[in-house]
Amino acid sequence: MDQTTNALRGEGIALSFGGIKVLRGLDVEFRAGEITGLIGPNGAGKTSLFNCLTGAYLPQEGTISYAGDPLNGLPPAARANKGIVRSFQHVALCPDLTVRENVMMGIARNGSAGWLSAFLPLPGGTREREEMARSADEALADLGLPDVGDKLPGELPPGMQRLVEIARAVVGKPSVLMLDEPAAGLNNSETRDLTKVLRKLASTDLVMVVVEHDMDLVMSICDRIYVLNFGEFVAVGSPEEVRSNPDVVRIYLGSDDDE
Amino acid sequence: MSFWDSLLYDLFPLIWSGMITGCLYALGALGLVMIFKCSKVVNFSHGNVAGLTAFLVYGLSSGMLMSLSWGAAVLVALLAAVAIAFLIYSIISPLVFESDLTSTIATLGFGLIAQGVTLLTFGADIVALDLPIPRFAFSVLGLLITGYDLTVLAVAVVTIGALFIIIDYTKLGIAFRAISENPFAAEVCGLNLRSVHYFAWITAAILGVVGALLIVPTTFLSVTTVATFMLQAFAAAVIGGFASLPGALVGGVLVGVLMNLFTFYVSPEFSSTFLLAVILVALNIFPNGILQKVGGSRV
Amino acid sequence: MSDQATHIIPGQSVVSRLSGMATSGLTTAVVVAVLIFMPLLLGGSWTFTLGLCFANSIGVLAVSLLVRYGGEVSIGHTFFTALGAYSVGVLDTRYGISLWASVPLALLLGVVFGLLFAWPSRNLHGIYLAVTTLALALAVPEMINNFDVLTGGYEGLYVATPFIPGIEMGLQRYYVALFMLVIVCLAVARLRLSRQGMALLLAKAHPAAADAFGTRRVWARVSIMGISGGIGAICGATLAFSGSTVSPGGFTFWQAIFLLVGSVVSFYGLSLTRVLIGGAFVTLVPQLLSASGAWIPVLYGLALLGMILLGHYMPRIRKAMNRKAEAN
Numbered sequence: 001m002d003q004t005t006n007a008l009r010g011e012g013i014a015l016s017f018g019g020i021k022v023l024r025g026l027d028v029e030f031r032a033g034e035i036t037g038l039i040g041p042n043g044a045g046k047t048s049l050f051n052c053l054t055g056a057y058l059p060q061e062g063t064i065s066y067a068g069d070p071l072n073g074l075p076p077a078a079r080a081n082k083g084i085v086r087s088f089q090h091v092a093l094c095p096d097l098t099v100r101e102n103v104m105m106g107i108a109r110n111g112s113a114g115w116l117s118a119f120l121p122l123p124g125g126t127r128e129r130e131e132m133a134r135s136a137d138e139a140l141a142d143l144g145l146p147d148v149g150d151k152l153p154g155e156l157p158p159g160m161q162r163l164v165e166i167a168r169a170v171v172g173k174p175s176v177l178m179l180d181e182p183a184a185g186l187n188n189s190e191t192r193d194l195t196k197v198l199r200k201l202a203s204t205d206l207v208m209v210v211v212e213h214d215m216d217l218v219m220s221i222c223d224r225i226y227v228l229n230f231g232e233f234v235a236v237g238s239p240e241e242v243r244s245n246p247d248v249v250r251i252y253l254g255s256d257d258d259e
Numbered sequence: 260m261s262f263w264d265s266l267l268y269d270l271f272p273l274i275w276s277g278m279i280t281g282c283l284y285a286l287g288a289l290g291l292v293m294i295f296k297c298s299k300v301v302n303f304s305h306g307n308v309a310g311l312t313a314f315l316v317y318g319l320s321s322g323m324l325m326s327l328s329w330g331a332a333v334l335v336a337l338l339a340a341v342a343i344a345f346l347i348y349s350i351i352s353p354l355v356f357e358s359d360l361t362s363t364i365a366t367l368g369f370g371l372i373a374q375g376v377t378l379l380t381f382g383a384d385i386v387a388l389d390l391p392i393p394r395f396a397f398s399v400l401g402l403l404i405t406g407y408d409l410t411v412l413a414v415a416v417v418t419i420g421a422l423f424i425i426i427d428y429t430k431l432g433i434a435f436r437a438i439s440e441n442p443f444a445a446e447v448c449g450l451n452l453r454s455v456h457y458f459a460w461i462t463a464a465i466l467g468v469v470g471a472l473l474i475v476p477t478t479f480l481s482v483t484t485v486a487t488f489m490l491q492a493f494a495a496a497v498i499g500g501f502a503s504l505p506g507a508l509v510g511g512v513l514v515g516v517l518m519n520l521f522t523f524y525v526s527p528e529f530s531s532t533f534l535l536a537v538i539l540v541a542l543n544i545f546p547n548g549i550l551q552k553v554g555g556s557r558v
Numbered sequence: 559m560s561d562q563a564t565h566i567i568p569g570q571s572v573v574s575r576l577s578g579m580a581t582s583g584l585t586t587a588v589v590v591a592v593l594i595f596m597p598l599l600l601g602g603s604w605t606f607t608l609g610l611c612f613a614n615s616i617g618v619l620a621v622s623l624l625v626r627y628g629g630e631v632s633i634g635h636t637f638f639t640a641l642g643a644y645s646v647g648v649l650d651t652r653y654g655i656s657l658w659a660s661v662p663l664a665l666l667l668g669v670v671f672g673l674l675f676a677w678p679s680r681n682l683h684g685i686y687l688a689v690t691t692l693a694l695a696l697a698v699p700e701m702i703n704n705f706d707v708l709t710g711g712y713e714g715l716y717v718a719t720p721f722i723p724g725i726e727m728g729l730q731r732y733y734v735a736l737f738m739l740v741i742v743c744l745a746v747a748r749l750r751l752s753r754q755g756m757a758l759l760l761a762k763a764h765p766a767a768a769d770a771f772g773t774r775r776v777w778a779r780v781s782i783m784g785i786s787g788g789i790g791a792i793c794g795a796t797l798a799f800s801g802s803t804v805s806p807g808g809f810t811f812w813q814a815i816f817l818l819v820g821s822v823v824s825f826y827g828l829s830l831t832r833v834l835i836g837g838a839f840v841t842l843v844p845q846l847l848s849a850s851g852a853w854i855p856v857l858y859g860l861a862l863l864g865m866i867l868l869g870h871y872m873p874r875i876r877k878a879m880n881r882k883a884e885a886n
Contacts, residue, residue: 056766075769076766077771077772080770080771081772085771086770088767094759094767096763104753104756105771108771108773109771115754118748118753118754118755119752129752168771295685301689303633359685361870364818364822365866367633368866369863371815371858375852375853375854375856378855379852383852487696493692493693494693497689501689528704529701531700534697535690535697538693539678543678
């Protein structure tokens with residue numbers, strides 16, 4: 001399959017809040033089979049672009065499409081149905097559900113059990129739940145978390161909670177996986193584990209987008225990197241190209257603290 | 260009677276008196292909104308506490324508890340309202356910072372206690388509370404204007420004016436606005452959330468007492484009248500958007516007029532149902548309050 | 559409203575664990591077994607009162623469910639109980655139709671009106687729903703009294719048609735209530751495991767996350783009120799049958815608040831034993847204090863505050879004690 005046909009594409013995305021231009025007509029292409037990084041200093045517009053792609057914000061101008069299929073105006077829930085899923089910067093797991101159930105929420109929307117089986121022990125609903133639980137356990141095992149299914153998220157360290165979130169995102173075999181600062185709040189060894197997991201997840205038909213502050217993580221896993229500043233792209237290219245780009249160096253030297 | 264006559268003799272007087280009572284609903288609503296704006300708590304004890312203090316004025320001035328002059332009785336009642344508000348907020352303040360849902364439920368507990376204390380002290384009977392309101396009346400263009408109307412108007416204008424001046428110009432008022440906009444940023448800037456919350460709760464209690472005392476001449480005083488009065492205040496606050504002080508004012512007047520028109524032209528027996536319908540319709544048409552643009556959710 | 563309300567409840571995390579489920583299942587089974595034999599030991603009036611306890615427990619469950627799954631508070635559930643009670647009362651007295659038809663009707667009406675009431679505030683902060691239910695609670699007595707052609711006004715209706723003909727009515731009133739309570743508790747326990755129930759919990763904790771995985775906030779806000787309204791109506795239907803009369807006195811503003819108090823007193827619990835505590839509180843306290851009515855609001859208010867403060871401070875005290883124990 002051609003990498004570029006199954007791409008998440010944005011053309012001329014412009015977003016402004018009350019007259020302040022946050023994104024100034026951005027063209028982006030996130031290709032299948034690649035891990036694409038989105039970096040830039042605080043306030044550059046990374047999160048805004050990310051939210052436009054997930055549907056949390058609706059940009060005033062521009063089109064967003066996946067594999068030629070336009071997504072404009074679709075709310076996040078509808079984009080999820082098209083296989084476009086995300087993780088959250090601040091862990092957004094439900095504290096009342098077990099880890100396994102949280103991961104099951106990644107595929108629960110595909111379920112067909114109706115309201116009747118929500119209240120009555122009908123065999124269809126029971127079977128569906130068992131199937132979802134099995135998929136969730138597989139996803140957890142794939143990410144190196146085989147024994148935590150029955151625990152509550154609050155009982156896990158932050159690094160593991162992050163991995164559970166990623167498990168929830170990938171359990172439905174998404175076509176686009178968007179990660180919002182996956183390394184935020186993780187210590188060094190947790191970040192190393194995360195790097196391994198992300199490399200393992202990359203496959204030929206998956207579009208993976210990572211918004212991240214942690215430069216080492218981005219440089220080590222991304223195939224291509226977009227550098228954003230003041231709502232515009234300063235540089236696009238491989239980690240080597242971006243690293244040697246004088247504009248990027250200036251932006252990141254200007255603020256020696258990228259937090 | 261011709262159409263114009265009925266307009267003159269029914270509609271205008273109804274609108275006028277609706278606006279007068281509406282000012283009192285607005286006083287109640289302003290208190291609810293002030294508390295909600297800064298602490299995100301809906302104070303369901305507002306009506307019952309105001310009712311208790313209105314009864315206190317009655318008890319202190321009628322000789323039931325004491326025989327004070329009405330001025331002294333009102334002063335004592337105001338102090339009592341301030342003390343009760345202080346006490347309530349002190350007890351629930353640890354909850355306020357944890358969950359607005361839990362603290363909202365807790366205010367219902369205080370409402371129940373205030374209601375019970377009123378019943379225990381003053382009984383369930385209806386009493387007449389006499390306030391020294393000037394008894395005169397004159398007519399302007401066929402509209403009968405009474406001393407009560409003008410008193411309510413004057414007190415409402417002075418109270419609400421004072422409130423807006425305090426909020427706009429005093430240090431506490433500015434802190435209140437800052438915290439209502441963004442509690443986290445305001446606290447980072449060194450503003451004390453707790454003292455602003457106390458300010459809002461105490462101000463709300465005072466507004467509640469004023470509103471409750473002035474509504475009594477039109478309804479008599481019983482355990483339930485002031486609580487019902489406060490439902491109109493809730494409706495006013497909802498119409499105004501629950502987080503807008505001018506909205507509460509407009510909402511109060513609107514509710515007053517609408518209620519008057521409904522009870523006269525349609526049915527006096529379904530007034531609470533009508534109020535419910537008004538709230539539901541208002542939520543649908545002005546989800547962000549009558550003074551704000553429609554659209555966008557504010558959660 | 560914020561989702562933290564339910565996190566402070568002691569022992570809550572235990573419920574969702576398998577071991578905890580097994581023990582609580584065992585307790586429930588023992589409690590139900592004891593309740594089945596109760597009428598053999600108790601006199602008629604106590605059997606009657608216990609039946610009312612079961613019915614009110616269902617109402618408490620409806621309110622708790624709304625808090626747990628929706629993060630919302632209702633002080634107007636008497637509307638739904640009245641809906642259910644008058645479905646039973648009217649069908650019984652006017653048409654001689656028994657619970658077989660009136661309970662499904664009650665459920666349907668409760669769900670439909672629950673959805674309708676949640677709709678206007680679907681996009682707004684939870685307090686709007688709370689205020690709407692306040693107006694609802696105050697409107698209920700007015701509606702009942704003014705639709706007296708149907709409702710019988712102040713005099714009310716008397717429910718006399720047996721559920722199963724041939725069995726003594728006093729026993730039926732008890733066992734039907736117990737049966738309804740058990741069924742509703744089982745259905746709610748099932749909901750916790752269903753994809754809809756899990757989606758509701760996620761939407762309550764993290765609306766944005768739920769949205770990103772296909773659960774729309776509006777869907778969550780509206781459907782939990784439909785479920786809670788339906789259960790509220792079943793509570794009313796059971797009250798009507800077990801209490802034998804349906805009159806406006808059972809659906810006052812205070813009754814609506816008492817249901818919420820019952821929910822708080824049971825720490826918003828959804829298990830049979832927990833809701834029984836709430837139901838018993840709502841039923842028994844007014845009976846015990848019937849001679850001194852003015853103390854009821856005071857006592858309820860104190861109980862409400864006491865439980866809330868207990869829920870707030872207990873985990874802290876327990877933590878402090880644990881720390882002390884570890885230090886020793």
